[in-house]
Amino acid sequence: MHEAAVTSKGQVTIPAAIRRALGLREHDRLTFTPMPDGTVVLRAKTRSLRELRGLLPAPPGEPRPVEQLGLGQG
Known part of the structure; x- marks a missing residue:
């Protein structure tokens, strides 16, 4: 088990x-x-979004511009 103290500045x-x-x-x-x-769950945010690129396989088919996806239209 590890411990740490909180300073007067909250550090x-x-x-x-x-x-x-x-x-x-x-x-x-x-x-x-x-x-x-x-309890409190502590998570380290050590990855940027750029590092996640390529993590998932590419979806089948040709890439399409966002405008053709029909998002946000109603």
């Missing part, structure tokens, strides 16, 4: 072992999600 230093386990680097962002049972 916390994340223990090095936790930073390594989450793959955190300088300037990475974290999200905190309070759960109904009182």
